[in-house]
Amino acid sequence: MSSTESPDTSTAAALPVPPAGPGARTGGVEAVRSVPLPGLTLTVRASAGTPGERDGAEPDGGRARERALYVHGLGGSSQNWSALMPLLADRVDGEALDLPGFGTSPPPDDGNYSVSAQARAVIRYLDASGRGPVHLFGNSLGGAVSTRVAAVRPDLVRTLTLISPALPELRPQLTAMPTALLAVPGITRLFGRLTQDWTPEQRTREVLALCYGDPGRITPEGFNSAVDEFARRLELPYFWEVMERSTRGLVNAYTLGGQHNLWRQAERVLAPTLLVYGGRDRLVSYRMARRAAAAFRGSRLLTLPEAGHVAMMEYPETVARAFRELLDSRPAGPTGITADAGRS
Template sequence: MSSTELPPVLATTVTPRVGAVRVAAGERLRSVGLPGITLSIRSRPPAREGLPPALYVHGLGGSSQNWSGLMPLLDGLVDSEAVDLPGFGDSPPPDDGNYSVTGHARAVIRYLDAAGRGPVHLFGNSLGGAVTTRVAAVRPDLVRTLTLVSPALPEIRAQRTAWPTALLAVPGVARLFTSLTKEWSAEQRVRGVMALCYGDPGIVTPEAFREAVEELERRLALPYFWDAMTRSSRGLVNAYTLGGQHGLWRQAERVLAPTLLIYGGRDQLVGYRMAHRAARAFRDSRLLSLPEAGHVAMMEYPETVATAFHELLTDTGELVSSSAVGAGS
């Protein structure tokens, strides 16, 4: 889209609703209708006018709620929105059933173009890290900075603990897994996910655990839950096999935006050894290594992530002071 073109008008914007979806204090949730997709957007009112926009993109099986711990810590720095990718959180499946990394990236781009919010400070975790890498590579005009938390970029030798996720991409495996685990309670499933994603699951409070169980119960009741998981897993595996200019590592090399990379030493899904390769691939990168963190550092150590992002803004000259905002910059 050229600089002289206006962004397309949002097809529909539904007033904020809570329903069965948890909305933390200070947040609101709204649905945005776009051609072929409807996206649920979680946001916080900006601390003041004129703050630059930020968009957060979750990982496989996650939702915009994954960013609820970090967003309040950045209230004075950015105007925060987090998206539920199609088929996840409170967003229904895409009309075309496209759950590829490119399909998810297209949804993010479509929203940013329609909302006219770009360029944004773009955040991505896991699958969302692959999606936002692709967005930053193909649409540099939409991205101010890129912050990647355990991005799902291709590994030659994936960790054994990551194999079950990859196996979901195999036809029939999701149906078999559903059959074999039909007696599992939501509590058992959540404990398993937390054991896999957190460096220390013991830091999860009882309240946070109950909320995660309630959210999983809600999503397991959705008729498309396993389809979205399976097809997104398949889309990620397929993205790993792409070569040439469409390969994720090649696209990482094309990213122009200053990039903050955050890796956890106890990550069981994305190899800690990939951190230095990523730091070499992204041309303007900073690396934060958290030895005790797992796969979701923004949930485990939100204050540390917020501090690192603040330093990124200071280092790159992107930090907007209150006096500058007051002057209308």
């Protein structure tokens, strides 16, 4: 694996993951519904497909369709997966959820935004819906959440795909430090006051510059969609509180030891795993790819030198192709794959 230097970028963004899905190619109308569960309500977005496929029917020669669940990152939403889900709709019946407090899911009743609490929300949904075992996808914070789900409930996870997972780093990148500072009590409110004159366009542009390896790949339509979603989020009375508590929950997860340590839990994962890392990721270091490949047994490693933090939005075709290979081959040991992302 060759090392790639991250170019300088502004670090004043409020969200480490885009709130919507710039450049999404949905290929059809997504079905969105609200799912009430004990102590929380989740918004769930289903990939385009026939109603029978979304309801778990058996349209293909009597064989039940395999299912996938997609979990977004800190500050993101189910819309972050709208470019990838339709590319896999012929193989898996996909759903993406808004974690509590994000997207259009309201805050949880107990106000708990720890990684463990978010993992419990995913587990509650899978148990209540009877959709498991699923092909579980996670990006950033969603990668940490999905790792915990796969470790504690292996019966619910068929395969695991992690895109720039937020696993503990001893030496975080400097460009990730402003995001970590959001965990400090009062910082988010201070940031809100200092940037109160910023337009949604300015905020969105900062976020995309932080998350994309090449922001020039974002379409005008995708940018406008992200701006609209960011503006809606800023009107929510709990927006800054959710960001502060969720960031603190992630930072706290980095400090846990023993069996609750995320790296220890990665070693417990039994499901075949695909790891995706971007060479221009400013939030999760590219150098963590090899450590992750060693921690997750039987893993496959896809490195995208030109990608940033959200490869499923930047290069969805490449990620989809790697997942199909995971389904078809299920390798016994770690395998390195380096893709020329510019071909996607």
